[in-house]
Amino acid sequence: MNWEFVRKMIGGVLLVSLFILGFSHPFQQYLHFPKQVRMMEGQEVHFAKSVNVSAAPVSSKSTAEIKNSKDSVAIKGKSVGKEDMFLEFAGLPIKKVNVQVLKNIKMIPGGQSIGVKLNTLGVLVVGHHLVETTKGKFSPGEQxxxxxGDIIIKINDHKIEKLSDVGPIVQSTAQNGRPLKITLKRDQKTIQTSLTPLKDKSEDHYKLGLYIRDSAAGIGTMTFIDPKxxxxxxxxxVISDMDTKKPIVVENGRIVKSTVTSIEKGKNGNPGEKLARFSAEDQELGNITxxxxxxxxxxLKHSFSDDKYDKPMPIALSNQVKTGPAKILTVVNGSKVEAYDIKIVSTVPQKFPATKGMVIKITDPKLLKKTGGIVQGMSGSPIIQDGKLVGAVTHVFVNDPTSGYGVHIEWMLNEAGIKLYKKQQTTQQEAS
Structure with missing residues (x-):
């Protein structure tokens, strides 16, 4: 007997068998069973199975309850914490799964149109200009x-908080023939430089050769409010400066009520926008930190009144969002919040914070007729799916205003200081 031939035949059969096994439905289910399951307290998730696989906890913790049935494995979150479990086949552990149960928090969904007023840290440099002197044209700031994009935070050791702080220091120092000692922020660095102002021959006072700004304003949409x-x-x-395109570093700011007066409808290649005015009383609703x-x-310092969407609702984690029908809450006329149909086209179950977690498409005929799709000022409109707050509208596709991006709500909650995860896990993520 040719044993070499037999050995090759057996090897070939095993190789083909493994290849076929890899594409079998039970094996694919095993591969797609997640290594980590995240859920809220009291929530139950189900995983389908077509082979005799069961799940069992590794320890005696009571974080999660596991129910095995013929067609599925059900895991129910009992208390906040982490727990490992094993998938077993014929009593042998074949896969370890980490179960994480989070506190079941509820948020009030937004949708209201808000006016945004930001004051920058120091004054923001948005451009250079030439000062016309008797010897020619120069820009002291550029020199x-x-x-x-630089932020001037000090001049001659005097803290600069607003535009009106700059002029008196510049004039008094220059009249004495001394240069200015400028302290500025550039990205994450603090830089010091010396600047000698020049006297403008037509206006008879000293200039820096810089265009500077200390505030910004616009409109947007409220996403959520923590009722507690x-x-x-x-x-x-992020809000970026319109000239520098860089994120505005906030010293302080406030939000006020705003009323949508009209809509510039979006078209392919030309996103539309909400036109709105700030409320007449200019009452501060809350601060911006x-x-x-x-x-x-x-x-918030003051709540929104007469809002029918004022009941707290549960939130969904990124791995719980699914493709399919959903709604957004937004204002397209006056101050009335209304719900409109959308479709979540795709969603990414993110393990770490990222801004583009969903692709959404407006499907509501009323909204499409009124706005053409997603328009500027709609950013922040909450996305609701299956009675849960899942995210917010963030960007519109320029070439298709009916579609755009959304961000998962858990990352916005994290930025607001509403922690879903234990401090220990956050530290591990930052270190990785």
């Missing part, structure tokens, strides 16, 4: 190495 702490999140994306890639955040 001093100051760049567009009053913390809120809105917009779903953070401007991040996930939106603006702060604490």
């Amino acid at each position: 001093a190495g100051i760049e567009v 702490s009053g913390k809120y999140g809105a917009l779903g994306h 953070k401007n991040s890639p996930f939106g603006i955040f702060g604490t």
